[in-house]
Amino acid sequence: MTAYSSSALGDLMDDVLDNAVRRYVSEFGWYGSADEGFRGNNWDGELPPNFGPTGMVTLKLNAIAQSASSDVPPGAQYVGQETRGSVVYHVYEVDAYESIYSPWVDRLHQVFDGWRSLPDPADFDAPIAALEDAVDAITPQSQREGGYTFVDVEVSTAMGLIYKWASPQSDQASSDLLYAFDGGYGVDRITGVMVNQAQVAAGAGLAVAGEKQVWKKARTDIMAIAQAGADSLDIGGGGSGSIDLGVVKAFVDLVGVFVPAQFDVLVDAASEGLAFLDEVTPEPKTGNKTLTLSGGTAEEIFASLEDAVKELEQAIYDEESELQTKLQALQGILGDNDPVNFHLHPGAGMAETFVDAAEIRINSRTIQSIGNHDVPIVAKAFLRAAEFAASHTGSGIWSRDHSIGMGSYGPHASWLAALEQLDAITTGSAKELIDAGRTLAVAAGWIEDADDQAAADMGGLADELARGQDHWAPA
Template identity: 25%
Template structure:
């Protein structure tokens, strides 16, 4: 049974108990014939019980077995006075829960979470690159191999030095930064899922306590759990191999605050005191409003963490993105001293492997970002100003993560192409190689893939 069906089933039980509660509070009891009759001092007037399948088909007033009249209910008078009472509680209680029937399904986020999680893993380094210990993508061990070979004694010359200084050296830092951005996208998406998982529990709890209060004609208390949704996320968002790194937040403070949110706060109790069904309904209504306010607060927190993270990326862009490769500006191969076989292997095998992993990550983020439908909620809930809540902000974060990866993959690809030109020296003079390098640099002039930092900066300026 789905969530909406579970809510519907509970609502119908609440309606039945609310009608019994109301009739009892007005002195009406079921007699041996199954009709309501005032007791102990009635005049013989009876009211038929709720009908089936439509409650309002019942509620007819009878006097001495014939159609009668009753005017003592505040919801209407006449021959169908009972039917008007039944209809009132049906409408009121169904309307109370109706917007909550279709709140986001936590399971709808799962496939997208897997995509974003795997995207983060694709750009996570292993211990070979001295960034991540026994967690990352083993295919990126090639980064360590690249650094080792480029920094070797048999690699000299302006082109090689430029590649080592401007690309190989910062590459682990940039990859680690992009891992943190992808992880922030995943953790905030997980936070959104957890909000609605908790909200479903709270809706059930409110409905159950409302039913209990209707039955007991007394009071009940429900604890709202949604406020805890953004806590202990580190344990809930593992990479495919190991739990999240304890220190990954060093690259992105917004991620650090989510992964170390601290102890769970006290849950918010909501009382269902009321001597009439109307008061119980009012208590339930206030409980649902409290739930809505709590969800809004949690989603505002998610949006705040997203913006904080994006601001960190734009302020400290060198830790997350590389500018146009300075290697492409170096076209002088005079004095170059290289192991041509190694250089050719780096250009045609090692760098393409790195490019593939980064492109895989970018593709996974793209597919993971197509989750807008999972965020939909009715505007009647009052949990957000739009029907998709903080999704637009989250989508910008996911786009930033994907664009950073795509841009870096482009850098790797074109750097590999430049190195391959330098390595292809068989039967060619230095002048010919230099001219080939110039042509390659001119071809790419003015084009540097995406501009992820600029795009994110503009969005932040437009959404202060």
């Protein structure tokens, strides 16, 4: 099977057209090819090639021929007769292009033109990779003595120090302030929120992986249909053919297409808390969908070809509808569950108990370092996830001609809405962590250079932090 491209499909369209015209005129007893023209038994003159000349041509039928004559071609008009010697000819005029070729050309373009510019599956690799990175950034690999490990070593170290010095589990800490900090911004709280946010990123990633697979399969399917059409219309062919649509199997192995390093860890971690990844993963269909081309005449075969293309378009629509449904389910989960499952302090900003807790009994330099250095590093994990997820959100790669499937851009709007909610909860959580760390440092008596140190530790992610908000509510 020839690989899909606009030009390759165009070549197959030419084959379909030539074979359709050849089969059609053969039904009137004419023979030849669309490239060279057609001749009829006992006729003087010929039908020109499908590319010209255009305009009227004169054809003359030997009226007294003893052998069987080809029929009058479609659209030919009788204009009189003439005699040459003892032979009488019936004279006809016909515009072959308008009467024979043009209707087939029009039908061919109506069927296939919209398929000449399909989304390129390779264009979806960048957003898939970006969301894989987003999942990796906020998925803890494991819990260990003194904290959690992450892909980012700096984050692992910072989480370990926060766990050691600023949590009730540690014998090192004893104060209202640190207990309040741990309740709102401690390691256990952060990792629980991260796992849920990572599931949102994974749901969006699985959706875009599904979109890639839809177009990968659809490109193969349209080429198979066009080839079957050309073969079935070939005058030497059987007038039939069948195609098993691959697009209906687009979601069979989405996890294999979307493969963040921490995917299995995320699934395991989610099973211990708010687990919804299965609910937002597109479901593969079972069984096959076979399209059949059939018919005895050019008209019948071409009609079945038109139906086959329509069925492919419906199958694409059905698969994209499944993606849309799962993206809407993802947004529903974000809206129906308590916001604290996804955001550190949604709608509250700095927790009042944290701000008011003044007593502190621990080495102040340690608390200053945690507040000004380690907390911003942890916030960086949220910001990096936001940066990755927001890096490839344009609609251009989703565009298709003639609104094949779900409109001009498929489920892009729902996918983008999910990413906007992911951005809100990741950047919002990061902003609150930065504020919480600063308050912790101030309570320890250290304010000098706090903002500069935090900016340095976040590694140039200020733009993402600027999008952060203390208040978050589902869209």
